[in-house]
Structure formats: structure tokens, C-alpha cells
Amino acid sequence: xxxxxxxxxxxxxxxxxxxxxxxxxxxxxxxxxxxxxxxxxxxxxxxxxxxxxxxxxxxxxxxxxxxxxxxxxxxxxxxxxxxxxxxxxxxxxxxxxxxxxxxxxxxxxxxxxxxxxxxxxxxxxxxxxxxxxxxxxxxxxxxxxxxxxxxxxxxxxxxxxxxxxxxxxxxxxxxxxxxxxxxxxxxxxxxxxxxxxxxxxxxxxxxxxxxxxxxxxxxxxxxxxxxxxxxxxx
Amino acid sequence: xxxxxxxxxxxxxxxxxxxxxxxxxxxxxxxxxxxxxxxxxxxxxxxxxxxxxxxxxxxxxxxxxxxxxxxxxxxxxxxxxxxx
Numbered sequence: 001x002x003x004x005x006x007x008x009x010x011x012x013x014x015x016x017x018x019x020x021x022x023x024x025x026x027x028x029x030x031x032x033x034x035x036x037x038x039x040x041x042x043x044x045x046x047x048x049x050x051x052x053x054x055x056x057x058x059x060x061x062x063x064x065x066x067x068x069x070x071x072x073x074x075x076x077x078x079x080x081x082x083x084x085x086x087x088x089x090x091x092x093x094x095x096x097x098x099x100x101x102x103x104x105x106x107x108x109x110x111x112x113x114x115x116x117x118x119x120x121x122x123x124x125x126x127x128x129x130x131x132x133x134x135x136x137x138x139x140x141x142x143x144x145x146x147x148x149x150x151x152x153x154x155x156x157x158x159x160x161x162x163x164x165x166x167x168x169x170x171x172x173x174x175x176x177x178x179x180x181x182x183x184x185x186x187x188x189x190x191x192x193x194x195x196x197x198x199x200x201x202x203x204x205x206x207x208x209x210x211x212x213x214x215x216x217x218x219x220x221x222x223x224x225x226x227x228x229x230x231x232x233x234x
Numbered sequence: 235x236x237x238x239x240x241x242x243x244x245x246x247x248x249x250x251x252x253x254x255x256x257x258x259x260x261x262x263x264x265x266x267x268x269x270x271x272x273x274x275x276x277x278x279x280x281x282x283x284x285x286x287x288x289x290x291x292x293x294x295x296x297x298x299x300x301x302x303x304x305x306x307x308x309x310x311x312x313x314x315x316x317x318x
Binding site for chain 1: 243248254299
């Protein structure tokens with residue numbers, strides 16, 4: 001089982017993800033440079049947080065043209081696991097691998113704080129080690145994390161159960177007060193219809209060790225480590 | 235030849251920047267402002283092509299990169315500079 005962590009110019013969470021994979025989880029790790037044209041045999045590709053290419057024009061708008069993205073698109077088409085975290089989620093939306101877009105937080109503030117997330121799907125390679133409707137604690141750190149999709153797309157997402165994480169209170173109730181950024185339907189993370197491409201704004205790699213205040217994020221990494229080999233591909 | 239591209243948030247998309255600017259204007263006494271939308275202004279210098287061709291090309295640029303159709307609308311003008 002090998003994780004690949006993509007590094008764009010301006011990515012800042014690559015080493016955080018790498019640390020969890022390598023030091024906490026004990027899985028194989030390779031970094032994928034934005035100019036790489038092969039994925040080096042990775043079973044799961046992570047697009048980490050940061051400001052890829054400075055997020056000029058729009059978040060993720062330039063990153064989607066990186067050479068490595070073409071391979072990632074083909075990998076996703078074959079059923080490979082592609083996991084976008086924060087900026088990575090924004091890149092996946094810009095690349096059309098996930099529907100919708102992430103826009104400026106309703107508060108206009110950069111929000112850096114702990115959130116509660118209710119897990120709505122546990123049948124995915126990313127969440128199989130979570131309990132049904134478990135509440136995870138995970139930090140966010142973003143200025144553009146407000147999930148938007150047009151009404152037709154949004155209702156399709158809901159009907160197909162593609163919403164994986166929603167901001168909630170400590171008891172798992174999805175209430176407006178628990179929504180840190182104005183995301184429609186309190187959406188914190190979604191998956192594509194096939195279930196192999198996940199995008200989420202919260203940072204599981206920053207809550208995978210007790211020293212950092214929580215270990216809920218590690219459940220996602222463990223889930224992937226267990227399932228990645230099954231998920232793949234031709 | 236130049237293209238003047240304006241990108242705006244779609245009407246259905248929340249624009250917290252616009253709301254904040256409207257509140258600022260109201261605080262300054264410009265209470266007649268009922269709505270503000272904040273977008274982007276992009277100026278492109280173009281070489282060679284005819285105006286017709288430039289229109290088609292700029293349209294494609296907007297679709298492929300300059301605007302995100304999920305959240306933004308765009309419009310543009312082609313301007314001929316008065317000099318060679």
C-alpha cells in the first residue's frame with residue numbers, strides 16, 4: 001500500500017500528510033511533484049492543503065493544468081483513490097473530478113478552528129473504520145471553503161448520498177451554528193458517484209496524533225490503508 | 235487589440251464581499267445602494283487576429299480558465315487601440 005502526496009508550488013500540508021502516512025500509519029509514501037507525469041505506482045493519491053500556484057485567479061484554477069493532474073484524472077477514471085484535502089478539494093472541483101465549487105467563506109474570515117463532522121457514509125474506502133453517523137473532531141484552516149453547487153447538482157448529490165461529511169454540533173446535529181463557512185447543506189466533504197474521489201475541507205492529517213489534540217483523522221488514513229488495495233484498478 | 239473581460243459571481247451565488255461593501259457604502263451615507271456584486275476585471279492584450287476571431291478565442295479563454303461556470307458569469311468587449 002503506497003500513498004502519493006502531490007506537491008504543487010505553494011502546497012503547505014504535504015509534509016503533514018507525509019508525516020501521518022510515514023510515521024504514524026507506517027505506510028509507504030512518495031511525494032509526487034506537480035511536473036511528474038507518472039504516479040509511481042501509488043494506490044492512493046492525496047492532494048493536500050495549501051495555496052497551489054498561489055491560488056491565483058481562483059483557488060485551484062491553475063493547479064488543474066499541472067502535468068501531474070492529467071495522470072490523476074486517468075487514475076480516478078480507472079477507480080483509483082484520489083483524496084483532496086482543503087486546497088486539494090478546491091483543485092478537484094476546478095478539475096471537474098468533483099461537482100460544485102468552494103467560494104469565499106460567508107464571514108469573509110479565514111477560519112482556523114476545530115469543527116465537528118458527522119460521517120454520513122461508512123461504506124467508502126475512506127470511512128470504513130468510522131461508525132455509522134460518528135462525529136469526528138477535525139480542524140479547518142481556510143478562507144474559501146464555502147461549498148456551492150446549483151440546486152440540481154445539490155439535490156443529485158443528496159439523492160445519491162454523495163455527501164460524506166457535514167459540519168455538526170458536538171452531538172451530531174447538523175445546525176446552522178455549526179457551519180463555519182456558509183457551505184450549502186453544511187457540506188464539509190463529498191465523494192464522486194463512483195466513490196473513489198473524495199474532497200473535504202477539514203484536515204484529517206492535523207488530527208491524527210494525540211499530541212495535536214485528537215486522533216479522529218487517523219481513522220480515515222487507516223480506512224484507506226485497509227481498502228486501497230481492494231479498490232484498485234486495472 | 236485588447237479584450238476587457240468582466241467576471242462576476244452568478245446571481246444565485248452568495249457574495250459576502252458585495253454585502254460587506256454595501257454595508258460600508260451605507261455607513262458612508264450612500265443608502266441608495268441596494269445591492270453590490272464584487273467581481274474581477276481582466277485586461278488581455280491580443281496580437282494579430284481579426285476581431286471576429288478574437289471574440290471566439292476570448293470566449294474560449296473565459297470558458298476554459300478565466301471564469302468558473304459553476305459560480306461565475308463573464309462578459310467581454312474587444313477594444314481596438316488607436317495606434318499601431
